[in-house]
Amino acid sequence: MATRPRPLVILGSINLDLIATAxxxxxxxxxxxxxxxxxxxxxxxxxxxxxAARLDGCSRLVGAVGDDGPGREMLAALTAIGVDTGGVAVREDPTGTALILVDALGENEIVVCPGANSHVTLDGIRLDHEDLLLCQLEVGIDVVLAASRRHPGFLALNATPAQRLPEELVRRCDLVIVNETEYASIPELTDAGLVAVTFGAEGSALFEEGKLVARAPGEKADVVNTIGAGDAFCAALVLALRAKMAYAEALAVANRVGAHAVTQAASQPALSPLSHYLMGAAGS
Known part of the structure; x- marks a missing residue:
């Protein structure tokens, strides 16, 4: 009997989203x-x-919330969909909040008030070689760098919000995921090992040491909200690569997941299992 892969581990921010749609x-x-x-x-x-929990059945989150109503609300929502929140610390600072404006075409502007996200640590967190770890930069880059030094296994970084990246971190990453604007603004990624770049409706591509190695076209979708699409793409791509899909196929699957995500208003949209998005089974 085959052993089920370990859940994807995510190190990152937890926010209450306040969304004004106009x-x-x-x-x-x-x-x-x-x-x-x-x-x-x-x-x-x-x-x-x-x-990741919706695509894979479960996931594990490392982060921090405040000892407040929004923090308890966020944890309850995550636990209900299969996220292991045992690695989420409770801090004195309030739970992070994102103020989001969304227009009729789904475009958005966001201001993040990090709160407890500024106090994420790796205290008491175990990372094993079998774990796949996905990080972002809405928590301090120091804790991401510390995780890169501690974690012996696969490391993916969604390098957003865009900022200067330590050379050590870029070298350590097995995969970096950015959009086209971030890719252009982070010169350290030009010759990085493996970088996935998203181009919105135009699809996505993978670059290895600066050379294009795979590309997948975008998927048509009726856009309601783009807030959660990039995050869904990131989780899907890492899971697709874990499943040993070829680069182009992994990008195509992640594109389909992202396209499904934009059709929903939620920052954490309902998604089908990853197998649903394989060629011939896709369709929302």
Whole structure:
């Protein structure tokens, strides 16, 4: 009997998302009326953990929340969909909050108030060689670097928000995931080992030491909200590569997952198991 792979481990942020949806985004100094306000679980780490749990049946999250109502709300929502939150610490600072504006086409603007996310540590966290670890930069880069030094197994980094990356971290990553704007603004990635770049509706590509090695076209979708799409793509790509899919196939599967995600308003959209998105089985 085959042994089931260990759950994907995500080190990252946990936020309460406060989302104002309006016909269009305001210009500087302008007020736009007629908005609709919603609140839901968010944060790139939590979004990726939620996506991985829905795609793979379970996942494990390392992060921090405040000892407050939003923190308990976020943990309950994650636990309900199969995320192991045993690695989430409770801090004195309030749970992180993201203020998000979304227009009728699904485009968004986001301001993040990190709160407890600024105090994520690896205290008491065990990382084994068999674990696949996915990190982002909504937690301190120091803790991500510490994780890269401690973790003996596969390490993926979603390098967003874009910032200067230590050479040591870039060398250590088995996979870096960015969008096209981030790729252009982080010169350290030019010759990195393996970098996945997303191009929105145009699809995605993989570069190995700066050379294009695979590309997959985008999937058509009726866009409602793009907030969770990149996070769903990240989780799907790492899981597809774990399943030993060829590069182009792994990108195509991740593109389908991202396309499914944009059709929903949630930052942590409902997704099918990963096998649903294989060629011939895809369709939302």
């Amino acid at each position: 016909a269009r985004l305001p210009r500087p100094g302008e007020t736009v009326g007629g908005g609709i306000l919603t609140r839901q679980p968010g944060g790139k780490g939590a979004n990726q953990a939620a996506a």
